[in-house]
Amino acid sequence: MKRSFKDDFNMMAMLLIPIAVAVNLVGFQLANVLRLPIFLDTIGTIIVGVIAGPWVALLTGLITNLINGIFNPVYFPYALTSIAIGVGAGYLSKYGFFKSVPKTIISGIIITFIAVIVSAPITVFVFGGVTGNTSSLITAAFLASGQELWSAVFSSSFITEVADKVVSVLIVYFIVKAMSDRYLSKMNYGDLYMKRNNRK
Amino acid sequence: MKQNILLQLHPMTKFFFTLFIFAVVLISPGYIFSFAIFPILILIAMLAGVAKEFLNIVIKALVTVLIFIFIMQMFFYPGENVLWEWGIFEIKQEGIKYGLLLTSRILAIGSAFILFFRMTEVRDFVKSLEDIGLPPMGAYVVLSTLQIIPEMRRQANTIMEAQKTRGVETEGSIFVRAKAFIPTLTPLILSSIAGTEERAITLESRAFSAPVKKTSLHQLSKSNMDRALPIVFALVVIGLIVWRFFL
Numbered sequence: 001m002k003r004s005f006k007d008d009f010n011m012m013a014m015l016l017i018p019i020a021v022a023v024n025l026v027g028f029q030l031a032n033v034l035r036l037p038i039f040l041d042t043i044g045t046i047i048v049g050v051i052a053g054p055w056v057a058l059l060t061g062l063i064t065n066l067i068n069g070i071f072n073p074v075y076f077p078y079a080l081t082s083i084a085i086g087v088g089a090g091y092l093s094k095y096g097f098f099k100s101v102p103k104t105i106i107s108g109i110i111i112t113f114i115a116v117i118v119s120a121p122i123t124v125f126v127f128g129g130v131t132g133n134t135s136s137l138i139t140a141a142f143l144a145s146g147q148e149l150w151s152a153v154f155s156s157s158f159i160t161e162v163a164d165k166v167v168s169v170l171i172v173y174f175i176v177k178a179m180s181d182r183y184l185s186k187m188n189y190g191d192l193y194m195k196r197n198n199r200k
Numbered sequence: 201m202k203q204n205i206l207l208q209l210h211p212m213t214k215f216f217f218t219l220f221i222f223a224v225v226l227i228s229p230g231y232i233f234s235f236a237i238f239p240i241l242i243l244i245a246m247l248a249g250v251a252k253e254f255l256n257i258v259i260k261a262l263v264t265v266l267i268f269i270f271i272m273q274m275f276f277y278p279g280e281n282v283l284w285e286w287g288i289f290e291i292k293q294e295g296i297k298y299g300l301l302l303t304s305r306i307l308a309i310g311s312a313f314i315l316f317f318r319m320t321e322v323r324d325f326v327k328s329l330e331d332i333g334l335p336p337m338g339a340y341v342v343l344s345t346l347q348i349i350p351e352m353r354r355q356a357n358t359i360m361e362a363q364k365t366r367g368v369e370t371e372g373s374i375f376v377r378a379k380a381f382i383p384t385l386t387p388l389i390l391s392s393i394a395g396t397e398e399r400a401i402t403l404e405s406r407a408f409s410a411p412v413k414k415t416s417l418h419q420l421s422k423s424n425m426d427r428a429l430p431i432v433f434a435l436v437v438i439g440l441i442v443w444r445f446f447l
Contacts, residue, residue: 015396018345022352034377070317072261073310143276
């Protein structure tokens with residue numbers, strides 16, 4: 001299957017972006033309402049990566065953080081993390097990583113690594129190591145126990161991210177499974193997940 | 201409201217001002233200068249009549265972050281001159297200095313962006329980006345995102361209420377609460393993507409993806425001020441760079 005860069009940006013994929021951004025925000029809000037200890041604020045970006053490919057997901061991540069940044073500029077630098085998560089999810093989907101539960105969990109762990117590797121330098125260089133969320137407390141605890149700044153930031157953000165991302169990709173897996181073939185057939189990477197394939 | 205000269209500036213001029221603050225803060229040495237920018241921003245917000253919202257958002261978004269960052273640097277920044285000690289905690293002079301530098305910069309840059317979005321309608325900003333080459337599709341995506349968010353929030357609440365009526369628990373242990381997440385989010389996403397097809401048809405029936413120049417109902421105009429100010433900003437930044445690195 002050959003796809004050009006421009007083919008990814010068809011009308012249906014672009015119309016998915018606003019919904020995905022809203023899902024990111026609503027997911028975060030729901031996790032708050034239900035008092036869950038994880039953020040679940042990248043579900044929309046990952047869905048777009050899975051069914052519409054890495055480049056559309058890149059835009060989704062960027063727009064999510066720009067809109068969050070309107071009310072809290074701390075989000076602006078982390079746009080890079082969202083972009084990396086989207087592109088990562090897109091490539092994982094291309095190579096069939098969201099087709100079964102075990103593979104989905106593996107891709108969740110890969111996405112965690114992507115998120116941590118991209119966000120840790122931002123946390124260290126832009127904010128000096130902490131941004132005032134839960135992982136900052138863990139960072140502080142690691143620092144107090146004598147760890148280096150970099151390893152403290154890496155390990156604390158890995159601890160907070162891994163559960164979040166694995167749960168997020170599993171939710172994405174089940175949602176994509178529930179999508180109709182009729183809709184999936186219109187998305188660029190949707191044919192990978194159509195139920196029709198299983199019947200053969 | 202419309203008489204306000206600051207609010208009437210072209211969105212790009214205000215955006216250049218934000219970038220200008222960003223550049224000035226990064227170039228200028230020390231924290232006193234960066235802290236001095238914040239009162240200036242408050243003054244601009246007052247002149248534009250948005251001071252209350254501006255301060256509200258600054259307090260909500262930035263103050264806890266800044267306090268956190270400052271305390272962290274105070275205790276953990278490597279340094280020699282220990283000012284105060286208690287157990288494993290040491291306050292160092294270098295830490296306080298670096299903490300002040302970092303917080304002053306984040307405060308100045310962060311509040312400059314907050315001020316920008318208080319003074320500029322996102323609609324105007326997107327239109328001005330479109331004028332300098334953002335594809336109309338991109339502009340549509342950003343604007344419809346802003347529209348769709350409150351809509352989907354409402355819908356999420358409705359779905360959650362409906363699922364509660366069915367007997368889905370939203371209170372109790374963490375696993376019980378976590379289980380309520382999927383029955384709320386799945387219908388929300390599936391029903392929203394079902395609507396995209398209709399929107400695609402609506403847009404296409406107005407020839408949205410036709411390769412022609414689009415006309416817009418919403419027009420922005422540039423005044424002389426909008427032509428002059430970006431040049432002034434650029435000159436000041438160049439002047440600062442020369443002063444800082446070459447003199």
